[in-house]
Amino acid sequence: MCLGIPGRIVALVDEEAMLASVDVSGVRRTVDVVCVAEPGRPLAELIGAWVLVHVGFAMSVIDEEEAAATLKVLTEIGEAEGEIEAMRSGSVEPFHPSPALRAS
Amino acid sequence: MRYVDEFRDPALARGLIREIETLAARLERGRDRPFSIMEVCGGHTHAIFRYGLEGLLPDIIEFVHGPGCPVCVLPMGRVDDCVAIAERPEVIFATFGDAMRVPGSRKSLLAAKADGADVRMVYSPLDALALARRNLEREVVFFGLGFETTMPSTALTVLRAAREGITNFSIFCNHITIIPTLRALLEMPDLGIDGFIGPGHVSMVIGTEPYRFIAEEFAKPMVVAGFEPIDLLQSLLMVLRQLEEGRAAIENQYARVVPDAGNPRAMGAVEEVYELRPTFEWRGLGSIAHSGVRLREAYAGFDAERRFAVKEVQVADPAACRCGEVLTGQMKPWACPVFGTGCTPDMPLGALMVSSEGACAAYYQYGGLRPPQLEGAA
Numbered sequence: 001m002c003l004g005i006p007g008r009i010v011a012l013v014d015e016e017a018m019l020a021s022v023d024v025s026g027v028r029r030t031v032d033v034v035c036v037a038e039p040g041r042p043l044a045e046l047i048g049a050w051v052l053v054h055v056g057f058a059m060s061v062i063d064e065e066e067a068a069a070t071l072k073v074l075t076e077i078g079e080a081e082g083e084i085e086a087m088r089s090g091s092v093e094p095f096h097p098s099p100a101l102r103a104s
Numbered sequence: 105m106r107y108v109d110e111f112r113d114p115a116l117a118r119g120l121i122r123e124i125e126t127l128a129a130r131l132e133r134g135r136d137r138p139f140s141i142m143e144v145c146g147g148h149t150h151a152i153f154r155y156g157l158e159g160l161l162p163d164i165i166e167f168v169h170g171p172g173c174p175v176c177v178l179p180m181g182r183v184d185d186c187v188a189i190a191e192r193p194e195v196i197f198a199t200f201g202d203a204m205r206v207p208g209s210r211k212s213l214l215a216a217k218a219d220g221a222d223v224r225m226v227y228s229p230l231d232a233l234a235l236a237r238r239n240l241e242r243e244v245v246f247f248g249l250g251f252e253t254t255m256p257s258t259a260l261t262v263l264r265a266a267r268e269g270i271t272n273f274s275i276f277c278n279h280i281t282i283i284p285t286l287r288a289l290l291e292m293p294d295l296g297i298d299g300f301i302g303p304g305h306v307s308m309v310i311g312t313e314p315y316r317f318i319a320e321e322f323a324k325p326m327v328v329a330g331f332e333p334i335d336l337l338q339s340l341l342m343v344l345r346q347l348e349e350g351r352a353a354i355e356n357q358y359a360r361v362v363p364d365a366g367n368p369r370a371m372g373a374v375e376e377v378y379e380l381r382p383t384f385e386w387r388g389l390g391s392i393a394h395s396g397v398r399l400r401e402a403y404a405g406f407d408a409e410r411r412f413a414v415k416e417v418q419v420a421d422p423a424a425c426r427c428g429e430v431l432t433g434q435m436k437p438w439a440c441p442v443f444g445t446g447c448t449p450d451m452p453l454g455a456l457m458v459s460s461e462g463a464c465a466a467y468y469q470y471g472g473l474r475p476p477q478l479e480g481a482a
């Protein structure tokens with residue numbers, strides 16, 4: 001119930017009622033966009049935006065720069081690790097991801 | 105899928121796990137008990153089990169599954185009230201699916217439905233409002249449930265109903281608020297929690313500022329986290345780094361979704377529609393002051409409690425239940441005497457066994473974790 005899911009706003013359904021159509025993994029649903037609308041800006045600006053959808057409401061516009069920044073930090077950790085690993089080569093146990101992690 | 109797949113990348117997970125292992129090895133020295141990290145949110149509990157994260161981490165790190173599963177903390181008396189409302193002939197009772205199987209003292213909503221009550225599962229409160237528009241001769245009651253994540257959606261639905269002049273729609277409001285709950289938890293004398301993984305979607309609404317007291321008054325680190333495996337691993341690493349450096353701060357790993365200021369429009373709707381209750385009862389935790397909300401006088405017409413004169417009966421949990429101890433991390437689910445015998449997902453005795461976000465259901469379903477004796481024997 002508390003899990004949201006990312007989706008993309010593809011069209012406005014009813015501008016006055018603040019309803020838009022959101023595509024979530026190919027499934028479209030009408031979603032309330034009051035919480036992500038910028039007051040005073042046309043709602044149409046939201047078309048194309050990625051939002052976090054939660055029980056029928058778009059609750060947050062996903063910040064692409066922040067997403068990229070998070071992933072960059074992670075990649076750097078991976079790279080640094082790679083070097084350290086090369087230094088102590090052979091002494092590290094191979095990684096066995098759990099079946100769930102592998103399946104996704 | 106965008107913003108999901110990237111955060112499930114096994115290569116990134118590997119890097120993070122190694123980093124955590126290295127750090128844990130340093131932290132382990134001179135330590136006689138594991139680090140207890142509480143994930144507050146039930147969605148995190150679910151993700152930790154679904155991806156088997158605990159099994160990938162060093163033994164010195166232990167997750168404690170917190171009270172953030174709204175279904176799990178719903179007291180039995182409130183479920184009885186739901187059933188009583190749902191059984192009225194004029195009522196269509198609309199609820200999220202998660203709440204259907206929570207046991208009441210007489211029956212669950214699912215059992216009430218089987219007995220003829222008109223109970224409908226909905227995905228959104230907007231679906232419940234649509235039911236009201238289509239069934240003008242009936243009373244549609246929406247079971248409002250959840251923390252700040254779902255609180256705005258119920259409030260916005262009430263505001264929508266008010267604008268449209270819909271009169272056959274009301275809310276049975278059981279929304280709860282996270283901050284007083286965290287405070288009550290932190291004030292428990294023997295709470296051995298070293299740090300917190302903070303709830304992602306609650307924070308997208310309230311922001312990160314309200315947690316500040318956790319760091320300042322209780323000197324515990326908290327990292328607000330997303331729900332993918334990478335998010336959780338990175339957040340854990342951030343908590344461990346704070347522990348290593350002897351710092352306690354509120355950090356935000358989930359900045360792509362959680363602005364530090366939260367969502368002002370969602371909070372505005374919450375302010376407009378609800379007021380704090382003096383106290384609210386939690387299953388397993390007892391009464392916590394100011395931890396629940398109800399509709400303000402101005403929206404009394406949409407309040408099912410007033411409309412149906414609900415009398416909030418308190419019902420004691422079954423004697424064998426250890427849900428409270430499990431919720432506060434003092435007991436592992438398998439240590440509950442009825443775990444897996446008198447209490448299973450098919451026949452739940454306690455609510456932690458009902459929702460996929462509940463610790464007992466997660467332990468049962470994903471089996472991986474067993475009492476140490478069994479592990480030794482295997």
Ligand code: SF4
Nearest residue numbers: 426427440447454464
């Ligand atoms: S096994 Fe059942 S009764 Fe025991 S703590 Fe878990 S949910 Fe509660």
